[in-house]
Amino acid sequence: MASPSIGSIHRPAPPAAADRVLWSDDFGTRFTIMVDTEEEFDWSAPLSRESRNVSAIGALPEGHRRFADCGVPLTYLVDHPVATDPLSIDILRDVLTDGRSAIGTQLHPWVNPPFEEALTPANSFAGNLPETLEAAKLGVLTNAIATAFGASPLVYRAGRYGIGPATVALLASRGYRIDSSMRACYDYSAEGGPDFRAVGNHAFHVGGMMELPLTTVFTGLARHGGAGLYEALGRIPKGRGLFARTGLLSRVALTPEDMPLADALEAIAVALGQGVRVLNFSFHSPSLAPGHTPYVRDAADLAVFNRWWDKVLADLDRRGVRPVSLAELIAAGTRP
DSSP states (O other), rough: OOOGGGGGOOOOOOOOOGGBBOOGGGGSEEEEEEEEOOOOTTTTTTTTTTOOOOOGOOOOOOOOHHTTTTTTTEEEEEOOOHHHHHHHHHHHHHHGSSSSOOEEEEGGGGGOOOOOSSSOGGGGGHHHHHHHHHHHHHHHHHHHHHHHHOOOOEEEEEGGGGGOTTHHHHHTTOOEEOOOOEEETTTTTTGGGGTTOOOOOOOEETTTTEOBBOOOOEETTTTHHHHHHHHHTTTTTTTTHHHHTSSSSEEESSSSSOOOHHHHHHHHHHHHTTOEEEEEEEGGGGGGGGTSSBBBBBBBHHHHHHHHHHHEEEEETTTEEEEEEHHHHHHHHHOO
16 A cells, blocks of 8 residues: 555644533543553564564553552553453453543554555554555454453544544444544654644544544743744754753653653643643553663663652642543533
8 A cells, every 4th residue: 555645644623613522610620541552562663563462561550550549540542462462351351440440442553453454654554544444453453342341442542643534433433432543733744644733632522522632732931832833943953952952842742751740740731721621641551661662661761750650640639630530531521
């Protein structure tokens, strides 16, 4: 399959004001944490269909306990290698006994049958595949999760955030209620992926579902320059790095992976100042065990990762921002 042409890049339009989710006053301001629960692979190597090892799931119970002790539910977005591995299923079933955490779906098309596409960078974005093939992969994964956990998944994230023009309708037809594939302020078009620069951080209704973008904001003294300034700096050698180091402009996503603690705390303040009612955090499950992601290479990195969460959760509590479970999120965000 050929890479998508420039004209075929998926660029979701900004939602109309009428499509914004209207959260009730008693809902307050909340946060959710979605975990990309997946196999381990070499992040610097080409993607491989054979990369299906899920040994890092063994670290999940201890990682889950740290959040459960703070009263924070997690939503595990599992992909095909995890959803078809008996030990991983048992581990996830056990952590779900906290009564508030949940299972969702994450589609990595390169390790998710049927395998009819060429293994190319562009085809790693599931939304670039023919609609029939994207549907078939989604069907296989949805059925595997329902079989493993006894309930159909209700929330979805495309691996590499790779949704396409057909994705929302395919999800809605299978009973999904939330998509969380859009990464506000990010543009993957240079790799053939979608362009989310027009998408903000507020949840909105689309195609009978709720879209909950991953929260990303611009921080720094020049943050009001936003995406336009950030894009311009990308055309200047080391421009973005210079502005970040001098505190002028940084793009900060709410994740401990490659986002320093001080930047994350500032991003929380900025997002709340913009009126964002649901802060959407994320991380990859292999980061719970040293040596599987570039973000947690050793025990020292894991300590930094855990400290990041300790400080962020304490800051959210101080601000009165409460955790929300997937079930609560769906109930509160359903359009009347």
